[in-house]
Amino acid sequence: MGGVATEPTRTGSRRRRPTIVDVAAEAGVSKSLVSLALRGDRGVSEATGARILAAAQRLGYRSNALARGLVQGRTAMLGVLLTDLANPYHTEVVTGIEESADAEGFTVLLAHGRRDRSRLTRQLESLLQLNVDGVVAVSSWLEPGALADAARRVPVVMVGRPEEFTPGVDTVANDDRAGAVEAVRYLASLGHTRIAHLSGSRRPAARARREGYRETMGDLGLGTCTEVFEFDGGSAGRERAAASVVASETTAVFAVNDLAALAALDGAHAAGTPAPEGLSVVGYDNTSLAETVRPRLTSVDQPRLVMGSLAMGLLLERLGGRTEDRHEVLAPSLVVRDSAAPAP
Amino acid sequence: MGGVATEPTRTGSRRRRPTIVDVAAEAGVSKSLVSLALRGDRGVSEATGARILAAAQRLGYRSNALARGLVQGRTAMLGVLLTDLANPYHTEVVTGIEESADAEGFTVLLAHGRRDRSRLTRQLESLLQLNVDGVVAVSSWLEPGALADAARRVPVVMVGRPEEFTPGVDTVANDDRAGAVEAVRYLASLGHTRIAHLSGSRRPAARARREGYRETMGDLGLGTCTEVFEFDGGSAGRERAAASVVASETTAVFAVNDLAALAALDGAHAAGTPAPEGLSVVGYDNTSLAETVRPRLTSVDQPRLVMGSLAMGLLLERLGGRTEDRHEVLAPSLVVRDSAAPAP
DNA sequence: AAACGGAACTGGAACGTTCCAGATGCCGAT
DNA sequence: ATCGGCATCTGGAACGTTCCAGTTCCGTTT
Structure with a gap:
């Protein structure tokens, strides 16, 4: 019955999108009723509802979120x-x-x-x-x-x-500080005293992790072993800093994130003292990297x-x-x- | 002048969003002109344009993409x-x-x-x-x-x-087939003859890579060395298949993707014959994994x-x-x- | 027979834009 | 003085929904 419905489907070219009014015409009801039916309002009789749904199906009707959003305000x-x-x-x-x-x-x-x-x-x-x-x-x-x-x-x-x-x-x-505390305490529990921190950026998260590190070293009576290796820039800075860590007398390192930890792992490997025996490493973020890399990385996980x-x-x-x-x-x-x- | 503009900003609660009509009232022009001015139409005099822009700024006007989309049809x-x-x-x-x-x-x-x-x-x-x-x-x-x-x-x-x-x-x-060809030819050029294929899934891409592998082995006169290790399911299947590869007399493996290649690297490492000397591995997709893993993975890159x-x-x-x-x-x-x- | 009530349905007004067909005013040419 | 033409500006009709206030119809109650 509806004009639009009987128009042939031309594959390859796009037809005008049918509206609620087209569906109404096809089903022989008002546009308001179509709106109600399609939203499942129960003020619509079963028979009419089915007829409207069928008409919508037939025309390939798809509601227009722009119009709905405009009128509803949400x-x-x-x-x-x-x-x-x-x-x-x-x-x-x-x-x-x-x-x-x-x-x-x-x-x-x-x-x-x-x-x-x-x-x-x-x-x-x-x-x-x-x-x-x-x-x-x-x-x-x-x-x-x-x-x-x-x-x-x-x-x-x-x-x-x-x-x-x-x-x-x-x-x-x-809680970045708490995560850092946990990482450092874990390394200390393994007997490490010379625990360094590999840190990048002055963003708040990195700052909190560094503070947690410093504080915990103090609390454990390792204040004199506190050593922060800072890096900035991209992977080059990270690798250089990691190399310094490896060259120092450090036996363990808490890295600000998994990428930095990876740099430390690689540095240790390159120096012939591979982790974990040559250097103990803990990362932060527990990204998919941690599972991927060998040895698999111990890391602080954010939920x-x-x-x-x-x-x-x-x-x-x-x-x-x-x-x-x-x-x-x-x-x-x-x-x-x-x-x-x-x-x- | 405009009513909306002088309404106090209540932080914490949300005001009604100003419309083009509010801006028009504030600037003392018609809504049509506001529309033109905001879109940078040059039929608007410079002075009026500036006034309208200022009014919009003052009200914190932000155009409504829903309404625009509705009327423009795009x-x-x-x-x-x-x-x-x-x-x-x-x-x-x-x-x-x-x-x-x-x-x-x-x-x-x-x-x-x-x-x-x-x-x-x-x-x-x-x-x-x-x-x-x-x-x-x-x-x-x-x-x-x-x-x-x-x-x-x-x-x-x-x-x-x-x-x-x-x-x-x-x-x-x-071109998955071409990628496979390149990978296999590369391994052959290193002197390998016992080149296996580690393959998962029956998706079209995996199928094409497998066919490329088979074909190239034939072309190189290595048809008798052709050996496909299939896996399915998740990482467990992958690892089991990788272990079989390592246990076989294969010296090189072309993996269907980087994850499978990683499983082969790990398997070789676990067996005490680490890559690349113990087993040569080539992956596919050149994901970030390839750079991350040690040894770094040779892999076919899709642009x-x-x-x-x-x-x-x-x-x-x-x-x-x-x-x-x-x-x-x-x-x-x-x-x-x-x-x-x-x-x- | 009149009044009521509810179920099923309808028409028109919004929503905030853009688009289109004018309206207005001004300047120079006739 | 009248006209044409240009630059600038305006009002109303779309766009496709939802929402609201009705309207119609029918069966039941008084």
Whole structure:
């Protein structure tokens, strides 16, 4: 009956997308009723509902999320912003967020900053223009101004440890200091005293780990053995610093992350004193690297899936009306593998 | 002047989002002119343009992509569908797509299937409901029906080698057979004759690599040494198969991908005959694993960034009106590192 | 017979843009 | 004075939904 329905399907060229009005005409009812039927409202009689569904099927009708979002003022979409797709730590947090979002009926839109701060900001802007109902930033990198601005419009949760808190933005982070304490105490328990720290960047997370290291060395009466090897820049700086560690009289090293730990493993191997006997190494983040590398890396694990779903939970609370800021800190845990051995 | 502007900013609670009409009132012009001014139309006098921009700034105006998309019928958004965020091969292709999309002024929306075929289909559906202008599937996994349906509405490009081609869907893939040929010839050039193949899955890509292996062994007169070790399931199967390879009299192995190659490296190490002297290994995909692992893995590289931008190019051609299907195949190249040595 | 109530359905107004067909005002040419 | 043409600006109609306030119909109660 409907004009559109009988139009032949031309493969290769694209037809006009059928609307709710087309379906209404095809089923011989009003557009309002089609809307109700497709959303499963029970004010629609069974027979009519079936007829409408069949008509929609026949026309290949697909609802238009733009129109719906426009009229409803909400979109059931969540924006997730991440710095770097190549970082398994980030992607695993994202997976945690997605699982919870799915369960709550939200569609997740991922936006990727590709390690570029201004691009990250632009992506955030795109998400806001799309009227997402909330934003989770898996990145402590965002321009605080942009973040504060976003928080004025929709709930925003950051996963990570920012330079400083932005009013209106909840955060979820792991306790970097506690993780460092655990790593150092573990090495000490193996009999090591000359425990060095391999550290990069002055970002808050790295700073907290370094402080945890320093503090624990002091607490253990190893204050005089405290030795921090700093690096900056990319892999070159990391490798140079790792080489210095190996050349020193250190027997164990706590690295700021798994990549730095890997550099230490390689350095020790190259020097003919391979880990774990030649050098005990502990990393941080427990990325997939830790399982991959030989010897498998002992590393401090952040509960990423939990962090993701916690972020989602905070967001829902905000949508529910909470206005005071919350900053959740989760306890990390050491995953022991093969990269550390008792001191000689 | 405008009512909305003088309303106090209540931190913690969210204000109504200002619209183009609010800006128009604030600047004392019509909404049409605001629209023109914000889009940089030059039919707007400089003075008025500046006034409008200032008013928009003052109100914190942000355009509504839903409304724009609805009226324009196009959204300048591209949907990118990927199977698995944890797969560095996929994420690097995505990065290639994003770079080209950026350059063309498209916003990329990433949707993540999390290794679940039906979720992947739902994500595709969400993207279509959002009226994206095109879809790139970085996954050869999608239900062909859903894909064909999508292609009827918008241009669709798949990166990967599907079971079979879907009409209306362009594809970009690497030449798996050629990659296998190169890997085997390289091992043969090192003097190896007993070259085994470690293979998993019956997916098209794996099949093509296996065929390339078989064929080349024949061409080199090594047909009698042809030996394929199959595995299936997860890492357990892979490791068992790798152990068989190591236990055999093989001196070299071409693995179907880097993970399988890693299993071979580990197996050789465990057997006291570490690579490369104890066993020469070549992988496929040149993932970040290849650089990470010791010895660093020689592996066949797919030009991922190029594949991404090629996919974007095909999409633009479709948008430009092309209707016949295209299937691009790119040449892979061997990246030589340290995991293969001359035959004993 | 009238009144009521509920189930099933409808028409029009929103939502915030862009697009289109004008309207307005000004300047120089006739 | 009138006209044409240009630059600048405006009002209303779309876009495809949902929402709201009704309307219709029918069976049941008074």
